[in-house]
Amino acid sequence: MTAILLTKNVHLSYGKKEALHGIDLDFDEHGITALIGPSGCGKSTFLRCLNRMNDLIPRTTVTGTFNFKGQDIYAPTTNLVELRKQIGMVFQQPNPFPFSVYENVTYGLRLTGHKDRQFLDEQVERSLKQAAVWDEVKDDLNKSALSFSGGQQQRICIARLLAVQPDIILLDEPTSALDPISSAQIETTLLALKNEYTIIIVTHNLQQASRIADKTAFMLNGNLVEFDLTSKMFTQPEQQDTSDYLNGKFG
Numbered sequence: 001m002t003a004i005l006l007t008k009n010v011h012l013s014y015g016k017k018e019a020l021h022g023i024d025l026d027f028d029e030h031g032i033t034a035l036i037g038p039s040g041c042g043k044s045t046f047l048r049c050l051n052r053m054n055d056l057i058p059r060t061t062v063t064g065t066f067n068f069k070g071q072d073i074y075a076p077t078t079n080l081v082e083l084r085k086q087i088g089m090v091f092q093q094p095n096p097f098p099f100s101v102y103e104n105v106t107y108g109l110r111l112t113g114h115k116d117r118q119f120l121d122e123q124v125e126r127s128l129k130q131a132a133v134w135d136e137v138k139d140d141l142n143k144s145a146l147s148f149s150g151g152q153q154q155r156i157c158i159a160r161l162l163a164v165q166p167d168i169i170l171l172d173e174p175t176s177a178l179d180p181i182s183s184a185q186i187e188t189t190l191l192a193l194k195n196e197y198t199i200i201i202v203t204h205n206l207q208q209a210s211r212i213a214d215k216t217a218f219m220l221n222g223n224l225v226e227f228d229l230t231s232k233m234f235t236q237p238e239q240q241d242t243s244d245y246l247n248g249k250f251g
Contacts, residue, residue: 001028001029001030001031002029003026003027003028003029004027004068004167004168005026005027005050005066005067005069005087005168005198006026006027006066006067007023007024007025007026007049007050007064007066007067008024008064008065009022009023009024009063009064009065010022010023010024010025010046010049010062010063010064010065010066011061011062011063011064012042012045012046012049012054012060012061012062012063013060013061014057014059014060015059018222019045019222020042020045020049020222021221021222021223022064023042023046023064023223023224024224025046025217025224027168027198027200028198028215029198030194030195030196030197031194031198031199031214031215032191032194032199032200032201032212032213032215033198033199033200033201033213033214033215033217034201034202034203034208034209034212034213034215034216034230035047035200035201035202035216035217036202036203036204036206036209036216036217036219036245037218037219037220037225037245037251038220038245038250038251039204041219041220041221041222042221043202043217044172044173044202045222046219047170047172047200047202048089049062050066050073050168050170050200051073051083051084051087051088051089051168051170052073052074052078052080052083052084053089055080062074068083068086068167068168069167073087081111085108085112085164085166086166086168087166087167087168088161088166088168088170089161089169089170089171089172090154090157090161090170090171090172091172091174092172092173092174092176092177093177094150094154094156094157094177095157096146096153096156096157096160097145098144098145098146099144100141100142100143100144101128101137101140101142101144101145101156102124102141102142104145104156104157104159105123105127105128105156105163106120106123106124106163107160107163108160108161108163109123109163123163124141124159125138126162127159127160127163128156128159130158130159130162130189130192130193131155131156131158131159131189132155132185132188132189133152133155133156133159136148136152137152137156149182150177150178150179150182151179151181151182151183151186152182154174154175154182154186155185155186155189158174162193167197167198168197168198168199168200169197169198169199170201171190171199171200171201172202173202173203173204174186174201175187175203175205175208176205183208187208187211187212191212194214206246209230210234213230214229214230215227215228215230216228216230216233216234218233218239218241218242218245220241220245225239225241225242226238226241233246234246
């Protein structure tokens with residue numbers, strides 16, 4: 001597999017407090033990588049480094065190498081709007097805009113200057129189908145996205161991201177605010193998308209990681225402890241800390 005994103009020696013500090021202590025992680029093109037570890041271990045902080053969302057937090061310093069398709073993500077010339085189009089993010093709480101489903105999905109396309117109605121219609125249908133929510137919303141595209149259930153809202157947010165055709169999808173605990181049925185629908189959606197996209201998911205749900213991730217990274221106290229094929233890590237972890245965490249001894 002070719003890596004689409006390579007990160008090396010990643011350190012992040014909030015003021016004087018260092019939260020990430022030299023993380024090395026590479027992400028293959030296509031497939032799902034899960035980041036697991038106890039609360040506060042740095043997994044969401046690391047995820048937000050990948051499309052520079054930490055830039056929004058005052059007094060944050062990030063160092064290290066972030067190579068995305070041969071480009072340095074942190075180069076001064078990087079266009080952040082373009083970067084976040086290519087490396088998009090879905091958050092813990094579903095956050096559709098207070099517009100119609102149609103306007104939500106076309107938002108990013110309109111920002112980049114697309115106005116052709118037929119093109120927009122096609123992209124809305126494609127994205128909502130990819131996000132496995134088309135059948136549930138196709139007759140209500142002009143209805144507010146906020147009027148749907150949490151699980152449907154989260155899939156509308158995934159569709160909004162897919163509309164701009166990103167390379168990488170970052171998900172920060174995307175099912176933690178959802179019921180088990182909605183969570184299962186999101187998991188099924190992600191498994192269907194992994195052949196076309198590189199998906200990186202932070203999850204505190206170990207069963208979820210074992211079900212959907214091809215590879216898993218275990219983080220602890222701002223360090224990367226272990227990174228391997230999910231099937232191997234969950235059955236034969238190499239580090240004692242990994243074994244203890246997977247067996248519920250802490251976390």
